[in-house]
Amino acid sequence: MDHLPAALMPPPVALYIHVPFCISICPYCDFVVYAGREARGERSRLTAFLAALHVELDLRADLLAAQNAGQPRPPLRSVYLGGGTPSLLSAPQVTDLLDHVARRYGLAADAEVTIEVNPGPADRGDLRGYRAAGVGRVSIGVQSLQASELRTLGRRHSAADVAATVDLARAAAFDSVSIDLLYDIPGQTLETWSATLHMALGLAVDHVSAYALALDDPAAEGLTGILGDHRPVRAGARAWRDRVRPGQDEDRAAEMYELASDRLEGAGLAGYELSNWARAGHEGRHNLVYWQREPYAGLGPGAHAFDGAGRRTWTAASLADYLGVLTPAHRVAASLPVGGGELIDDSTAVAEAAILGLRLRQGIPVELARHPGVSAGLAWGMSHGLLERVVTRVRLTPRGRLLADEVFARLLPAGATASRREAAA
Ligand code: SF4
Known part of the structure; x- marks a missing residue:
């Protein structure tokens, strides 16, 4: 992406x-x-x-x-x-x-x-x-x-x-x-x-x-x-x-x-x-x-925002800092509160789309399921009866819904947790 x-x-x-x-x-x-x-x-x-x-x-x-x-x-x-x-x-x-x-x-x-x-x-x-x-x-x-x-x-x-x-x-x-x-x-x-x-x-x-x-x-x-x-x-x-x-x-x-x-x-x-x-x-x-990984905005301490593609940001949790920069004293101009963010690389984005999509009863389209980043993990889920194909979609079976975390863990690319964290306004 x-x-x-x-x-x-x-x-x-x-x-x-x-x-x-x-x-x-x-x-x-x-x-x-x-x-x-x-x-x-x-x-x-x-x-x-x-x-x-x-x-x-x-x-x-x-x-x-x-x-x-x-x-x-x-x-x-x-x-x-x-x-x-x-x-x-x-x-x-x-x-x-x-x-x-x-x-x-x-x-x-x-x-x-x-x-x-x-x-x-x-x-x-x-x-x-x-x-x-x-x-x-x-x-x-x-x-x-x-x-x-x-x-x-x-x-x-x-x-x-x-x-x-x-x-x-x-x-x-x-x-x-x-x-x-x-x-x-x-x-x-x-x-x-x-x-x-x-x-x-x-x-x-x-x-x-x-x-x-x-x-x-x-x-x-x-x-x-x-x-x-x-x-x-x-x-x-x-x-x-x-x-x-x-x-x-x-x-x-x-x-x-x-x-x-x-x-x-x-x-x-x-x-x-x-x-x-x-x-x-x-x-x-x-x-x-x-x-469905659509873009959303967030307001308030701790709120998250997502650009719908590769960048997730959040506002820091401190209320004092939040009030301090948004309503500063002595005619200082207001500025956005600090927070963090992460860039989501392409393989992690595919895994996220598969994991979030599988949370939904309708599952994910087979085109996404065939992506090399997730196909092996999904094949494992299929072979263990945790996933099923229904026409053009792949979804969790009733047993798969109980063991969804087992499937999801196999979809994340190695090192996905090492997404770069950065200061963000
Ligand atoms: S403190 Fe209790 S009521 Fe307040 S947000 Fe947390 S769980 Fe909900």
Whole structure:
């Protein structure tokens, strides 16, 4: 894949906006989050963050306009307010933000606009107000519907809060309501997972994401430096992870995944991606942009952007640095926050396209499967019954969906992790 000069790169089709505040921090969380008095009350930095975010939006839109001088730019197909807890924003704050996005980036009339919402009464936000602001899709961070598991995860809400939030979302007439669930939670059993799935289906939502709980260490992965897109895990959270990790079990997690897939499919939610199920027409269009390697932009600390070809960039996680350069004192001109980036070489790009494409139920076209960079790994998957060819496409089999990581590991070129990291604005 050729690396085009920035001026010729296709413009983003989607925009992710990271709101890095939560009332408290869950010990398993690896997102860029600031909590406690930074998130609420007189010393909250939320208002300062929003001021900086609007400046970043203008600076990035200016840059894009300069790169695309004279070229018409299609409006965004998706905007995603993620976090953190974006439902800590008021409805007028969301309205201002979306208006600004529409003015500077353009927003298609049928664009998918999503907000992540926590279910607790203190942080579920103003759902009617968000709907009136133009948000059409709500993604509720449920994780579990069992009180003991929610306690284990450090979550502040109850199953009753989840039901109330779904009711409020329905009453506010959102087009699409999605919930996130976690499995392989320490202390979770097949029975409690089954009960959570049963209760989740009782909510009659349009979309369900179910991910295995990950307890990685971003510092060990080299993601927490000055330009890193992660914050270091706090000592207490690290101790919690070390304590609960032995309670996880790969085999049990695989059983939980199969149970989720059977139940959700049986209830009419098609598994369109490895970890995502939806009623027809409710597939998450924003994440499809990621899985199909289309270009997207990102705003906020820790947010990522991708040019659709060979360059991925991100903004550093430090909120202080973010505020400092975007809203500087003493008439200093604002500038874009620092961050990191990586150039994706051609063979890694092919592997990424194959891996992300195989996450989708439709799989990848045979032309891509024949590429010498991935054909040997895919042949291994075929010979082990993990992949199948269906007419002109190659996709994971049901067993392959359980062992997808085994296939994906064979598709990455040797040394793919050594992509060049560079400072990027
Ligand atoms: S609510 Fe979500 S984003 Fe906030 S700390 Fe918990 S897991 Fe992280």
